[in-house]
Amino acid sequence: MSGKFLSLFKSSPLNDFLIPFRKAQNQWVARYIIIVFALIVRCAVGIGPYSGEKSPPMFGDFEAQRHWMEITTHLPISRWYYYDLQYWGLDYPPLTAFHSWLLGKFGSIIDSSWFALDTSRGMETSDLKSYLRITSLVSELAFYIPAVQMFTRWMGRYYSKAATIDQTIIAAAILYQPALIIIDHGHFQYNSVMLGLTLLAVVHLLYDNYCLAAIFFVLSISFKQMALYYAPIFFFYLLSICIWSPSSRSFDLQRLIAIGCTVILTLGIQIAPFVLFGGLDQLRQILLRMFPFDRGLFEDKVANFWCATNVVIKYKQVFTTDQLKKLSLVLTLLGISPSCAAIFFRTRKELLAWCLASCSMAFYLFSFQVHEKSILLPWMPITLLLNEVDPDVISMVCWFSNIALFSMWPLLKRDELIIQYFVLGVLSNWLMGNLSWIRLALRVIKLPVSYRELATPVLPHSIIWRLVIVGSYVAAFSIHLAEAFTAPPQSLPHIWVIGNVVVSFGSFVLFWLWCNYKIYIISTTNSKLKTN
Template identity: 30%
Template structure:
């Protein structure tokens, strides 16, 4: 979607209340209240939960004047496109560089928002008003995120009724990404949580319906689809409703076929309503070309902390070493990987990575988990674990992954951290590393107190809750030492290499080091979590066989 560079011009900010650690403390206390007060098995939200949601929504109003990224203009343009242009121009218009590249249901979501936006400032709905950001435009778009966040609150509430507490509510990621940087991730994760809750309640058709809605709002969740496919096929279509036995299905082939048709009708209906109007206009290929723009390159301008960040770094180090050893190394494109632009580039020493290679790597990373899921029918908690591993595998090896996609791992893992100690250990470590990796998104000095205080308080609250649950230190000495390394890295990121005497010729060195250092921690967490989930499943299967 939006390009991230250090040259983005931040919005003018006079909101002093949104700049103080006191604001962060208030936000985190309210989040922690939700985190710890969601009652298990409650048929209705507790009074404390409702008050906490209202309080958090009101506090977010203080962020109205905060920094906003180019994603703000992206969504303003989409409001204008869907309001001002006919349907057959939505995925064709190129007036703005921020063309519509989300699935059709999100386009209709913007269309509905525009119906309200016209009462705030109709000028924001003019496709030619590029970079338009009047006070009423800012007010409307910020409010739209706050209001749609109620879907996330509801999703956490229904998941909390199954879990007992909602660990995912305690993280600052959505606060930083949605309410400052500007996106609608909370609304989308709310739908994911609703789908997960329905699966936990063994209402598989409803779960599939909500996930289909989610896929047609943002296609990044396609990475989670394999877990849904395997679980629904095995546990719903083939075996039938719980408590069917895995070795003795209690239904006939006809019943299996009827369930498959029922599931297919529900999913097909959602996709037909979403893509149907564009298929009728012969624009399906155009829509798909917008959804999957492989020319954007392997990595985003700021490398997501994954395997490819380490791969890129290794290539750059080989260039440096090769130059000193007298190798013939072409240096064109070496700087392009850290040049702050979204574009295609070639590696210099290591082989360049085509999209198909990332697809194969992602598939290989999730196949073992899918095998475990197939062998664990009618186990919705195992489904959530594999859902999380699918998201993790796509983050580690996917094409053009954004750093914000780490939330697709952290939020489902937050549901699991109160169930097993091993998952709690990974969550505590990864939540700190993952949220720290989001810091470069907010590079203006005014936001520094917010992101630092939010992360520190989140870490303290997480330690309190998880130690109360498990009663022991959850991090090893080496993990603690690694986390301490984030402190000098933060100073380098905030002060810049010039002010630290490292020269002005390396403006993107801090971003590269943040990516690489966080990639080490994220990769460690992925390996540990994969071993924990898959290894424990195989051991359990061995004991019971």
């Protein structure tokens, strides 16, 4: 990337809010403003309902997170992964358990009844809700938000040559994307920790700090096993820089050993307490809880290959669970192979976000046991592509972000996060300038509106992609209208959910194919970024 940086958010509200700080020698005020506003938006979402509110006996993810704080603060470590498995048994890796323990200890100092063993089950007091909402905010503030700032700063300095204020605008555009906000602070989870740790690992790859990158990525997997969606790209990138090291132009055994020892040591430190106090059986139990293959191919309706095509082929009736596991594995390996090959044979920093996006999207589309919220895995690296100085890329990212939010509509509707869904969707698009076409339409019909240059292109230049994107938006809007005003037929009670799945899946597949095409184009052009 060379030449003068061209801001693609010109005339957007984000640009209008932050451009007065362009002449400041230090942009800390602008960064402070976007972070404060990001926290305000998240707090506003947190005022609303959460997963499983007033829904006994199992409640939902809010209760699951609270329950894990309960069992980790009251039971010995040897029982954490064995206790009350029919309720909300702990089924995430050790770092989540330690995170729950820490938050539970702090919460117990404030009010011990919040996490009293057994007797606190299903508690929904306003004080407890506020505490847990604050812990989610603090977790994102500690991990994800700084990682976004660091990534955009590196991209601005060494890739796009963007001014500091433009880096801040891009970081704001990433932070105001609605998917993570509504899941972590509406539905309620701590996905920002996993995503933040992964992004910190990416940042350290950019700075050629390979051992630090390995530490942060292992920590990410140790927080939520879904970070394995990114693992092939990290593996092949690190393996590549060891096999044909750019600095020595030969196999770097010392680097390979250092990275391998770092991974083993980081995992060992986390697992050691369980083995020490519970024996080796703890390892087996942790793995069984982390990978519950007995749940089947999918549970809820999700916009991936299996659920979308299940309308035609009833997989659970045609294949056994073991056959579906193997079939899913084959399709997933085929799906991730283009991005893995590209990052291994063309080890380039500008490919990292693209390959992470393609690989994680392939996992989402084809792997076993995918949840609606798993779209956050490809969503994170895809939003990083907002750093690209290409209007077509920006338009495609915005399209994906909108469809990703739409794909989670059935889940968010169950959580009664309807207002938050629509407000966040409109807010994020307005801030980035994606609603500037309304002003253009008003001028076309001769309404007296002042002239203003359009901001970020809403649609790419390709006519085909314009038809695809507009068609998907029309289909999504039609499904919302039909669901709002028309009851589904008795013979097809889930018709609107299935429509959501089909539209979202079709969009995701097309985006994934486009992403692989872009990887090919970038990998076959000359790189100006060096890898040590």
